Amino acid sequence: xxxxxxxxxxxxxxxxxxxxxxxxxxxxxxxxxxxxxxxxxxxxxxxxxxxxxxxxxxxxxxxxxxxxxxxxxxxxxxxxxxxxxxxxxxxxxxxxxxxxxxxxxxxxxxxxxxxxxxxxxxxxxxxxxxxxxxxxxxxxxxxxxxxxxxxxxxxxxxxxxxxxxxxxxxxxxxxxxxxxxxxxxxxxxxxxxxxxxxxxxxxxxxxxxxxxxxxxxxxxxxxxxxxxxxxxxxxxxxxxxxxxxxxxxxxxxxxxxxxxxxxxxxxxxxxxxxxxxxxxxxxxxxxxxxxxxxxxxxxxxxxxxxxxxxxxxxxxxxxxxxxxxxxxxxxxxxxxx
Amino acid sequence: xxxxxxxxxxxxxxxxxxxxxxxxxxxxxxxxxxxxxxxxxxxxxxxxxxxxxxxxxxxxxxxxxxxxxxxxxxxxxxxxxxxxxxxxxxxxxxxxxxxxxxxxxxxxxxxxxxxxxxxxxxxxxxxxxxxxxxxxxxxxxxxxxxxxxxxxxxxxxxxxxxxxxxxxxxxxxxxxxxxxxxxxxxxxxxxxxxxxxxxxxxxxxxxxxxxxxxxxxxxxxxxxxxxxxxxxxxxxxxxxxxxxxxxxxxxxxxxxxxxxxxxxxxxxxxxxxxxxxxxxxxxxxxxxxxxxxxxxxxxxxxxxxxxxxxxxxxxxxxxxxxxxxxxxxxxxxxxxx
DNA sequence: AAATTTATCGAAAGCGCTTTCGGTGAAATG
DNA sequence: CATTTCACCGAAAGCGCTTTCGATAAATTT
Numbered sequence: 001x002x003x004x005x006x007x008x009x010x011x012x013x014x015x016x017x018x019x020x021x022x023x024x025x026x027x028x029x030x031x032x033x034x035x036x037x038x039x040x041x042x043x044x045x046x047x048x049x050x051x052x053x054x055x056x057x058x059x060x061x062x063x064x065x066x067x068x069x070x071x072x073x074x075x076x077x078x079x080x081x082x083x084x085x086x087x088x089x090x091x092x093x094x095x096x097x098x099x100x101x102x103x104x105x106x107x108x109x110x111x112x113x114x115x116x117x118x119x120x121x122x123x124x125x126x127x128x129x130x131x132x133x134x135x136x137x138x139x140x141x142x143x144x145x146x147x148x149x150x151x152x153x154x155x156x157x158x159x160x161x162x163x164x165x166x167x168x169x170x171x172x173x174x175x176x177x178x179x180x181x182x183x184x185x186x187x188x189x190x191x192x193x194x195x196x197x198x199x200x201x202x203x204x205x206x207x208x209x210x211x212x213x214x215x216x217x218x219x220x221x222x223x224x225x226x227x228x229x230x231x232x233x234x235x236x237x238x239x240x241x242x243x244x245x246x247x248x249x250x251x252x253x254x255x256x257x258x259x260x261x262x263x264x265x266x267x268x269x270x271x272x273x274x275x276x277x278x279x280x281x282x283x284x285x286x287x288x289x290x291x292x293x294x295x296x297x298x299x300x301x302x303x304x305x306x307x308x309x310x311x312x313x314x315x316x317x318x319x320x321x322x323x324x325x326x327x328x329x330x331x332x333x334x335x336x337x
Numbered sequence: 338x339x340x341x342x343x344x345x346x347x348x349x350x351x352x353x354x355x356x357x358x359x360x361x362x363x364x365x366x367x368x369x370x371x372x373x374x375x376x377x378x379x380x381x382x383x384x385x386x387x388x389x390x391x392x393x394x395x396x397x398x399x400x401x402x403x404x405x406x407x408x409x410x411x412x413x414x415x416x417x418x419x420x421x422x423x424x425x426x427x428x429x430x431x432x433x434x435x436x437x438x439x440x441x442x443x444x445x446x447x448x449x450x451x452x453x454x455x456x457x458x459x460x461x462x463x464x465x466x467x468x469x470x471x472x473x474x475x476x477x478x479x480x481x482x483x484x485x486x487x488x489x490x491x492x493x494x495x496x497x498x499x500x501x502x503x504x505x506x507x508x509x510x511x512x513x514x515x516x517x518x519x520x521x522x523x524x525x526x527x528x529x530x531x532x533x534x535x536x537x538x539x540x541x542x543x544x545x546x547x548x549x550x551x552x553x554x555x556x557x558x559x560x561x562x563x564x565x566x567x568x569x570x571x572x573x574x575x576x577x578x579x580x581x582x583x584x585x586x587x588x589x590x591x592x593x594x595x596x597x598x599x600x601x602x603x604x605x606x607x608x609x610x611x612x613x614x615x616x617x618x619x620x621x622x623x624x625x626x627x628x629x630x631x632x633x634x635x636x637x638x639x640x641x642x643x644x645x646x647x648x649x650x651x652x653x654x655x656x657x658x659x660x661x662x663x664x665x666x667x668x669x670x671x672x673x674x
Numbered sequence: 675a676a677a678t679t680t681a682t683c684g685a686a687a688g689c690g691c692t693t694t695c696g697g698t699g700a701a702a703t704g
Numbered sequence: 705c706a707t708t709t710c711a712c713c714g715a716a717a718g719c720g721c722t723t724t725c726g727a728t729a730a731a732t733t734t
Contacts, residue, residue: 032713084410099434369683677732680731685726688723702707
């Protein structure tokens with residue numbers, strides 16, 4: 001406890017000198033610097049972050065906002081992995097994360113208002129909803145920002161190479177001999193979902209495979225339940241697919257459940273490949289083949305991009321695409337002869 | 338943007354009156370209050386949180402700290418669920434969460450130092466490590482605090498009824514006809530792990546079942562991998578158990594993997610029951626029977642406990658135990674005849 | 675009409691810190 | 705020896721807000 005005033009009194013210097021000593025200014029002698037630092041250590045002095053922020057207009061905080069349809073917040077396994085990596089990268093630089101709510105002191109405010117109130121130095125938004133007004137508002141603001149998993153030309157964005165991801169999945173299935181390949185897609189209002197659809201279509205086209213009616217089915221917003229339902233209607237098709245590319249691991253897990261419940265076997269009767277490579281993918285039975293998104297790299301890169309903008313005090317609008325990787329496990333196999 | 342000075346200039350009142358109007362003081366007339374509020378809305382005025390904090394000595398922030406052996410941070414599925422519920426409860430009251438790091442501006446500091454620096458109003462620690470010096474330091478401090486999942490008589494704590502949980506698991510297995518019931522335990526340095534062991538022992542004792550050599554095995558720190566290993570040594574036992582109670586769902590998933598790899602079937606050959614009921618438990622195959630911890634309630638209760646201390650400005654040291662619930666799914670079944 | 679309340683407002687100090695700018699004495703320069 | 709330079713330090717203003725304590729004019733009471 002204690003303030004620089006206490007420190008000044010104890011050491012006999014002015015608060016100016018104390019402050020300078022603590023901040024390692026060059027115009028205070030090594031001798032007095034040492035004295036002051038020692039006294040600070042002795043009394044367990046710590047600068048008050050709020051006073052510092054007020055004075056310097058730097059808060060060393062970064063606001064984080066999730067925008068996703070299911071409102072699971074920090075329990076979203078994919079977003080969560082990104083944030084964890086983002087956190088590690090930013091904490092190294094001295095930043096703390098503030099998770100925005102929309103309610104402050106019984107006053108309902110927008111995320112932007114919240115962030116302005118807290119005077120964050122930058123914002124990261126992990127967003128699946130392109131249309132979210134709040135996100136647009138954040139992007140339009142002057143606060144440094146980076147958005148993950150969404151496309152935009154108005155700010156720095158970083159997301160996976162979903163187009164290649166879709167292609168990767170289809171090709172893998174094709175090489176295993178599959179010709180009846182369906183796609184349980186994410187909603188088209190979601191950039192990632194749309195890009196994976198595109199990847200799927202392009203790959204099918206390139207291979208020369210037609211997409212039968214009903215083979216491209218909307219799985220909604222990536223939940224297990226929606227994946228399950230989509231798979232069920234897929235199973236009811238007159239000509240059932242032998243393989244299905246699912247746009248997200250959670251949906252894929254739901255799809256697997258539907259397949260099991262129908263008494264079919266994976267991958268003998270039907271192959272399934274997911275997308276994301278969330279934690280649990282390697283623990284379901286059979287272990288899920290999937291397209292891995294590099295959450296580690298996405299989070300870290302987003303952090304770098306944001307901090308760069310903060311320190312340089314100028315916006316940069318890049319769109320960085322992170323490569324994905326095919327992880328072959330046990331849910332995909334050769335087509336039945 | 339803008340400050341109360343701007344508002345004062347625009348409306349013609351003093352900053353005092355502006356501040357009072359904004360804070361709904363009684364000694365400013367409705368008429369001027371309306372004018373000021375209107376002007377504030379017009380200019381998009383928002384109070385600067387740092388200035389407010391500096392002046393009121395309330396920061397409306399709560400520091401959160403994880404302490405767990407595996408360092409997975411916010412990717413820990415159980416802790417994570419608790420924090421999410423905690424967040425919802427606190428955000429309603431106007432608090433923001435700050436996730437503590439130990440590095441601030443290239444200065445390595447303790448969590449307590451970090452929290453003091455940020456002047457948080459309260460602290461929540463989700464802790465599995467009883468011995469953590471940092472946690473002790475936090476508890477000894479004067480900042481309002483609540484700790485989850487650990488026992489302590491020096492502060493408010495809230496955790497699950499692990500004793501009953503252990504008993505619940507064993508009894509369920511017993512009722513299915515099992516007599517050879519093993520326990521893959523969490524490390525004994527962890528309160529939760531210890532209590533579940535105790536529950537297991539007591540239940541076995543009450544039933545009159547002996548605990549064969551090697552049936553109580555340390556699974557370490559609740560990771561999938563450790564659970565798998567523990568199960569493997571269990572399977573190598575001369576007299577293999579017909580059922581195993583695992584102290585955590587992640588370990589249980591590892592155990593299931595080991596069982597599958599050994600060519601055995603769940604629950605036909607061996608029943609397994611987990612603990613936690615994390616998200617993925619209902620998606621593994623077979624779906625995991627488990628003892629559910631009420632993360633929703635734990636998080637919310639912790640929030641209430643903490644906020645109460647903050648507003649009343651006095652420490653309370655209660656230990657609240659939240660009931661658990663047996664969730665029967667498909668990984669447990671009657672013993673083979 | 676005088677005395678007292680009441681309603682409404684503002685000056686000023688304070689929260690803990692940073693930073694500009696000027697001042698002082700000692701060392702270096704001519 | 706006079707002058708310039710340099711190293712070191714502090715006064716003061718400012719960051720944006722809250723809160724105490726008076727002050728004033730209007731309303732009420734006697």
